[in-house]
Amino acid sequence: xxxxxxxxxxxxxxxxxxxxxxxxxxxxxxxxxxxxxxxxxxxxxxxxxxxxxxxxxxxxxxxxxxxxxxxxxxxxxxxxxxxxxxxxxxxxxxxxxxxxxxxxxxxxxxxxxxxxxxxxxxxxxxxxxxxxxxxxxxxxxxxxxxxxxxxxxxxxxxxxxxxxxxxxxxx
Amino acid sequence: xxxxxxxxxxxxxxxxxxxxxxxxxxxxxxxxxxxxxxxxxxxxxxxxxxxxxxxxxxxxxx
Numbered sequence: 001x002x003x004x005x006x007x008x009x010x011x012x013x014x015x016x017x018x019x020x021x022x023x024x025x026x027x028x029x030x031x032x033x034x035x036x037x038x039x040x041x042x043x044x045x046x047x048x049x050x051x052x053x054x055x056x057x058x059x060x061x062x063x064x065x066x067x068x069x070x071x072x073x074x075x076x077x078x079x080x081x082x083x084x085x086x087x088x089x090x091x092x093x094x095x096x097x098x099x100x101x102x103x104x105x106x107x108x109x110x111x112x113x114x115x116x117x118x119x120x121x122x123x124x125x126x127x128x129x130x131x132x133x134x135x136x137x138x139x140x141x142x143x144x145x146x147x148x149x150x151x152x153x154x155x156x157x158x159x160x161x162x163x164x165x166x167x168x169x170x171x
Numbered sequence: 172x173x174x175x176x177x178x179x180x181x182x183x184x185x186x187x188x189x190x191x192x193x194x195x196x197x198x199x200x201x202x203x204x205x206x207x208x209x210x211x212x213x214x215x216x217x218x219x220x221x222x223x224x225x226x227x228x229x230x231x232x233x
Contacts, residue, residue, distance in 0.1 A: 087207045112196035113181040117225040119203040133185035151219035157185040
C-alpha cells in the first residue's frame with residue numbers, strides 16, 4: 001500500500017496495511033541498525049528512504065525495535081491492537097512516543113498517562129488526567145506531578161526529596 | 172462525576188492514608204526493575220512499606 005500523507009509533526013510516517021512506522025530525524029544517532037539489518041526497507045540512499053513493501057511486517061517491527069532511540073517507532077493501524085503491547089516491543093510508540101498513539105486517529109482515544117517509578121524515589125505522573133487529593137480536584141492537561149513513595153515527605157502527597165535523607169530504597 | 176465528557180480520561184486519586192489509585196490507559200515504567208507495563212488500573216504504594224513495590228499490598232494498614 002502506498003503511504004498516505006507523508007509527514008507529521010516532527011518527522012515522517014510510512015504505512016503498510018498493518019502498521020505505521022514513524023521517522024523522527026532529530027532523534028537519530030546513526031547507530032545504523034536499520035539499514036544494516038534491512039536495506040530493502042531502510043535505504044538512506046533512496047527517496048523515500050523507507051519502503052514498507054520491502055519486507056514482511058514482522059521483520060519491519062523486529063528491525064524498528066532495534067533502533068536505540070525514538071527515531072524509529074511503530075504502531076498497529078488497528079488501534080485495538082495497540083492497547084496490549086508486550087514490553088519486548090521496545091519501539092512501539094506506547095513506550096517511546098505515546099503522543100503518536102492518537103496521531104491521525106480522531107477516534108477520541110485519550111493519550112495514555114505516563115507513570116514512572118523513579119529509582120528509590122517518587123512516582124512521576126505525566127499527561128492528561130484528573131488529579132484528586134485531600135478533597136482537591138484538578139484537571140491536568142499535559143501536566144506533571146511527583147508523588148511521595150517513601151512515606152516521609154513533609155509536603156504530602158508530593159515528593160519533597162526526603163527519600164534521600166531517610167535512605168528510602170526499593171526492594 | 173461532574174464534567175466527565177471524556178470517558179477515556181485517566182484519573183489519579185490520592186487516597187487518604189492509602190495508595191494512589193490510577194485508572195485509564197496507563198503506561199507504567201519502573202526504572203529500577205527496568206520493566207514497562209500497560210495497565211488500566213493500578214494502586215501504587217505511598218507509605219514506603221509495601222513488600223510488593225511499587226504496588227500497594229495494604230501494608231499501610233499495619
